[in-house]
Structures are given as structure tokens and as C-alpha cells.
Amino acid sequence: MMQKLKFCWGLIAILLSVSGGVGGNGESYISAIGDPGMRRDGLRVAIESWNQCNEVGEEAPNMGSPRMADCFDVNYFGDIKLIHKVQKWQNKLGISNSHDLVTNKSVDLFAAWKEIYLGQKCQVIDFPKPWQFWMIMLKSGNMDTLAAICPEYGKKAKPFKQTSRFPCFGKGCMNMPSMYHNYTTIYQNEKDGNLMMKGRFYGSWDLEIDDEDEVDKAVDMNDISCYSVTWEKPVGKGSWVFHHLLKTSSKYPWLMLYLRSDATSGFSGGYHYSTRGMSKIVPKSPNFKVRFTLEIKRGGGPKSQFYLMDMGSCWKNDGRPCDGDVTSDVTRYSEIIINPEIEAWCKPTRRDQCPPYHTFANGTRVHRNDTAHFPYDAYHTYCAPGNANYFEQPANTCDPYSNPQPQEILQILPHPVWGEYGYPTKKGEGWVGDPRTWELDVGRLSQSLHFYQDPGTTPVERYWPSIDLGTEIYISNVGQIAEWTVSHFDIIIPKHALLNSDKGAS
Ligand SMILES: *[C@@H]1O[C@H](CO)[C@@H](O)[C@H](O)[C@H]1NC(C)=O
Ligand SMILES: *[C@@H]1O[C@H](CO)[C@@H](O)[C@H](O)[C@H]1NC(C)=O
Ligand SMILES: *[C@@H]1O[C@H](CO)[C@@H](O)[C@H](O)[C@H]1NC(C)=O
Ligand SMILES: *[C@@H]1O[C@H](CO)[C@@H](O)[C@H](O)[C@H]1NC(C)=O
Numbered sequence: 001m002m003q004k005l006k007f008c009w010g011l012i013a014i015l016l017s018v019s020g021g022v023g024g025n026g027e028s029y030i031s032a033i034g035d036p037g038m039r040r041d042g043l044r045v046a047i048e049s050w051n052q053c054n055e056v057g058e059e060a061p062n063m064g065s066p067r068m069a070d071c072f073d074v075n076y077f078g079d080i081k082l083i084h085k086v087q088k089w090q091n092k093l094g095i096s097n098s099h100d101l102v103t104n105k106s107v108d109l110f111a112a113w114k115e116i117y118l119g120q121k122c123q124v125i126d127f128p129k130p131w132q133f134w135m136i137m138l139k140s141g142n143m144d145t146l147a148a149i150c151p152e153y154g155k156k157a158k159p160f161k162q163t164s165r166f167p168c169f170g171k172g173c174m175n176m177p178s179m180y181h182n183y184t185t186i187y188q189n190e191k192d193g194n195l196m197m198k199g200r201f202y203g204s205w206d207l208e209i210d211d212e213d214e215v216d217k218a219v220d221m222n223d224i225s226c227y228s229v230t231w232e233k234p235v236g237k238g239s240w241v242f243h244h245l246l247k248t249s250s251k252y253p254w255l256m257l258y259l260r261s262d263a264t265s266g267f268s269g270g271y272h273y274s275t276r277g278m279s280k281i282v283p284k285s286p287n288f289k290v291r292f293t294l295e296i297k298r299g300g301g302p303k304s305q306f307y308l309m310d311m312g313s314c315w316k317n318d319g320r321p322c323d324g325d326v327t328s329d330v331t332r333y334s335e336i337i338i339n340p341e342i343e344a345w346c347k348p349t350r351r352d353q354c355p356p357y358h359t360f361a362n363g364t365r366v367h368r369n370d371t372a373h374f375p376y377d378a379y380h381t382y383c384a385p386g387n388a389n390y391f392e393q394p395a396n397t398c399d400p401y402s403n404p405q406p407q408e409i410l411q412i413l414p415h416p417v418w419g420e421y422g423y424p425t426k427k428g429e430g431w432v433g434d435p436r437t438w439e440l441d442v443g444r445l446s447q448s449l450h451f452y453q454d455p456g457t458t459p460v461e462r463y464w465p466s467i468d469l470g471t472e473i474y475i476s477n478v479g480q481i482a483e484w485t486v487s488h489f490d491i492i493i494p495k496h497a498l499l500n501s502d503k504g505a506s
Helices: 009-016 107-122 212-216 416-421 442-448 495-500
Strands: 028-031 044-050 067-075 081-084 134-140 180-188 195-203 226-234 241-247 255-262 289-299 304-314 331-337 357-359 365-367 379-383 407-412 436-440 466-473 481-494
Touching: 028 495, 044 107, 067 107, 067 180, 067 195, 081 180, 180 212, 195 212, 226 255, 241 255, 241 466, 255 481, 289 304, 289 442, 289 466, 304 436, 304 442, 304 481, 416 442, 466 481, 481 495
Parallel strands: 044 134, 331 407
Antiparallel strands: 028 481, 044 067, 067 081, 134 255, 180 195, 195 226, 226 241, 241 481, 255 466, 289 436, 289 481, 304 331, 304 466, 357 365, 379 407
């Protein structure tokens, strides 16, 4: 995958020089994504749901495979009309009702197939590559350890006793949520007369509520989980505004909801099947920035790890690109958590929770043993890939079950050391009551962060097939609600980076 990305960057930059724009510092840039700034009327959006190990396991009754899409073109002639690309029966496809199209496949493979299928329906021809959709991602952290459904570091796991680390109320606790859909429609806003477009996906993991009108009210019901994503935009102007809501219940105390810009092919962060997405150019460190407007209305409680920015990639410990072999591929994640209630676990007394070193923006590196200089408060936690042989002790290895492959995670917190990259420097920045438009130098930051590689191997070029934001409400005893909006999302690459990189590559 990575080889293919390298083709003729110079040519891409020249051809794209007609598009793009100029940043605040006068530098010209191009967008890496299909819908720069979320301004395109003809929306492309899809939804996916994952269990604890990023699979389906079992489809929810009557819901089909948990992949759906809402994609349309706008016909502006005469009465404005939306021409939908994905029909209801296609969104409903599942292993149980797909006898004609695909037979004899596992529900996991079927969902991967359905994503590609929906991608074909939604695809927009563009340069340098076609693109398909924004991806709304849902995940529940419940894990049935007795059923040993999730592999351990990519290998078959043995059953073990349920612990508080992995919630599960009993058999079937890893179920997929219900998934209801209001196709995008046009309506006239009574206040300003604007023509508006609006659509929605929503559902609940608590499947005993199985009526769409009831699920619609789940946010106000006692101890019923739910999610909802609504998108809205005036025709011909402005940005789409994605309005997200996520609520936990006692049976589903660990839930995630993200809006992702994934690669249009290859593996995106955490997904070991070929993916479809929005990033027609996969951004590469250090040369890209991410812009968006975020308003957090409700935080989701003290355990809500709201990721202002989450990036996912994959490479093997020896530096080779991932190839789908889940025993040696390693997913790499880094997130900045902006909930001010989340504390640094990395401390002088808990060096196992810190990366081995920190690199300042000026290139100076300090070891975590250097208590006078290491910025402990800048790190929530670090965990090393469980299949790595040479990481520095003391170390904490990542959860072996919550991905199809081993993983490495580096979570950071607002701190002055990140100010250089446009990241929040103080707790509370960008949190509830402080909506902001961000321009994060994710490229340069991600180049400076520590990620594991075997000693003596060539440092990998860091490509980020998944760039997303949203929240992970970690095991919470009471029903917690997070609510936020995202608009004007873009990933931008300076043109000089396309012209100067990979010189001599064919
Ligand atoms: C279909 O399923 C059967 C039984 O599980 C298996 O033996 C067979 O190889 C499968 N065929 C295909 C084409 O996957
Ligand atoms: C969604 O569709 C349902 C059923 O068709 C309808 O009752 C409801 O008003 C719609 N909701 C929105 C937000 O459009
Ligand atoms: C780099 O920055 C760090 C932190 O601000 C500072 O302590 C260090 O002296 C700087 N190094 C150089 C070479 O300027
Ligand atoms: C850091 O401290 C630990 C514990 O004292 C020690 O084992 C290790 O060798 C030190 N590492 C470096 C690079 O100084």
C-alpha cells in the first residue's frame, strides 16, 4: 500500500495547483480529502459498528450487517432534489438476507464486503484517487472473556474469568447496536427561509428497545444506551454540521463514537480489512495539518476520553508495512484527550506509563528518567506493542484483545510542550463552553512522538490512514451523555511537501 502512495507526488502537486488555497502564513496547500471543509452539498457519509476486537461477531436482529451509507447528488435544476445512491434494501443487506449477492461468508467478512459495496455506490471520481465517504464509527468495549471471542495479540485466545477490566453482563454482551436511518431530505428553515438538508443515523445497544420511535427517545430513558449522528447544511453554502450524541447504560458502560477520515484503500487504523473513506491522499508526517470546528455541549462524565484528535496507522515492529497478518501487524494510535478530568498516569514514580523519551519541538530529546526535564504531565499513558521484543523496561504493554492485531498507544494531554503544534496547552481548552476552530499541526507532532521499532531498523515513513475525533466513554457506572458538533473538517498538505518528497521515486 505504502509503495503505491509514492507515485509521482510532483505530478500530483502540479495537477492540484489549480485547486487548494493559501494558509495564514502565505503558504499554499492542497486538501488531502474528498470534501475539503465539509462544503460539498452532495454528501457522502457511512456508519460502521465494531465489537471490542473490531469485528461484528453477530448481526443485531433485523438490522443487517452494521454498515450503512447516506450518499446523494443534488439536482439543482427545477425543484431541487436529492438523488440518493444507496437504496434502503442495500443498506439492510446482511448475512441473513443476502442469498443472491453473497453466500456462505462469515458476518465479519460480510461487513468488510458491504463496506466495499457501499463504497462503489458512493464513490466520487477525483484526482489523484476516487473517494467514498466520511465514516461514523461505533464501538462497544464489552468483552465476553469466557467465550474467548477476541484474539490475544492476533492469536486465538483461551477463555478466562471475567474481570472488571472488561465489562460483560453475560452471554451476548458483545452485540451490535440497532441502526436506524433517516435519509437526508430537504426542508425549508422557517426562521431564515434557507433550504436545508438533514439526515440521521441513530440506535441503541440495549436491543430490548426495538422500535425506532422508542430508540429516538432513548436519550431520556432511564438506563438505556444510545447514539445519534445528525448532519445538516444549507443548500449551496456553509459547512455540514455533524451533531453527535452518545449515552452509556449499565449494560453498555464503555462506548465509542468517532467521525473518521479514513484512507480510500488499504487498511485504516484498527481495521484489518480493505477500507473505504475520505482521505484520497493518505497524510504523511511531518507535512500535514488538520482543521475543524468543534463544539462540545456535554462532556460524557469523568471517564470520557474525548479525543480532540485521534490518528491511527499500522506498521510492523521491524518497520515493514502491514500486510494483513494480524500476528505481526501492529496498529499504532495516538490521541490527545481534552477532558480536563483525565489525569496524567505518567509520573516520575510511574515511568512504565510514559514513553521512553520526549522530543521537544526544537529536537532536544529527554529520557523519562530525567525527572528535571521530562514533561510527565503531557502524557496520559503509553503502552508498548505486546509482540515487541526490545522495548525499554519498565513497560506497560497494550491491551492484547481490543484490536485484531497487537497495538501501541500513546495518549497525550493538553500541555505547553504541544503549543508549538497548535494543540491545547492548558486543561479545559476546547472543552464544554469553549467551542473552537482548530488548526493542528498533526503532521509535525506525529513525527516527533515516540513509536516503537526494533533497534537498528530504518525508521518508517509515518502515514496516517485514519484521522478522526470523538469520544471513548470508558467504563462508567452511571449513564453518561456526551454531545458535540463537528464542522469545517479538512486535512491540508503544503504544496512544497508534495513537490519535494520522494524525489526520484517513479
Ligand atoms: C461454505 O461453507 C462450508 C461449510 O462451512 C465450507 O465447507 C465451504 O468451504 C464454504 N465455501 C465457500 C466457497 O466459502
Ligand atoms: C425520521 O424518520 C421518522 C420516521 O420516518 C420520523 O418520524 C422522524 O421525524 C424523522 N426524524 C428526523 C430527524 O427527520
Ligand atoms: C529545546 O527546548 C527545551 C524545552 O523548551 C529546552 O529545555 C532546551 O534547552 C532546548 N534546546 C535547545 C538546543 O535549544
Ligand atoms: C532509567 O532508570 C531505570 C531505573 O532506575 C534504570 O534501570 C535504567 O537503566 C535507566 N535508563 C536509562 C536510559 O538511564
